[in-house]
Amino acid sequence: MDKNVLWDLSYGMYVVGSKDDRKVGCIVNTAVQITSDPMTILVSVNHDNYTNKIISKTNKFSLSILGEKTDISLIGTFGYKSSKDIDKYENFETFEIDEMPVLKDSCGVIICEVIDKLETSTHTAFLGKVIDMKKLNNDKPMTYKYYHEVLKGKSPEKAPTFIKEEIINEDKNDNAEKLEEKQTKTVWKCKVCGYEVEMDELPDDFVCPICKKDKSFFEKIEK
Numbered sequence: 001m002d003k004n005v006l007w008d009l010s011y012g013m014y015v016v017g018s019k020d021d022r023k024v025g026c027i028v029n030t031a032v033q034i035t036s037d038p039m040t041i042l043v044s045v046n047h048d049n050y051t052n053k054i055i056s057k058t059n060k061f062s063l064s065i066l067g068e069k070t071d072i073s074l075i076g077t078f079g080y081k082s083s084k085d086i087d088k089y090e091n092f093e094t095f096e097i098d099e100m101p102v103l104k105d106s107c108g109v110i111i112c113e114v115i116d117k118l119e120t121s122t123h124t125a126f127l128g129k130v131i132d133m134k135k136l137n138n139d140k141p142m143t144y145k146y147y148h149e150v151l152k153g154k155s156p157e158k159a160p161t162f163i164k165e166e167i168i169n170e171d172k173n174d175n176a177e178k179l180e181e182k183q184t185k186t187v188w189k190c191k192v193c194g195y196e197v198e199m200d201e202l203p204d205d206f207v208c209p210i211c212k213k214d215k216s217f218f219e220k221i222e223k
């Protein structure tokens, strides 16, 4: 079974947010409209995400649709940190619709009331009835493919699309051996989020633009 086929499914990049006594939120890549009348949205959120607990409590969520020009540090903050420990919204311009947090740096937002949910062994699929929507800018919505291929990000382990990297690399290596000419270049890879940068040496003050880890979290790989 070739698990790389899963990469051909399309996903976006979103922040799903909610609020009880404070604002919480996390990155999800699995969000779809499943019916138009009534308008219903499905989002999948890992059980380990603190945001999951708060959505289950409030039965309400916001879905901010990230764009290709969205500040990449927003993905680092919402994708690689926990709302249990910090206020992720602190450094980003935020407002509220129907008491739900909305990130201004997004293409648009959909506010939903949870009408049902399905538990899987790792994720909750929340079904939300759309109660409000707002367009925020004309940026191109970021697909997961763009995040992966252009921004060189990878799935955090909590994402529904996470596949252990060894599986993907096994298949890649098969293909690589077939290539007769190999060009090597020096690439530094963040061990936390997978961000890659092509550079001979990293400056001492280098900080990962996605997850904000320092130079010591980077490993050198030849490509």
Ligand code: FE
Pocket: 190, 191, 192, 193, 194, 195, 208, 209, 210, 211, 212, 213
């Ligand atoms: Fe990183």
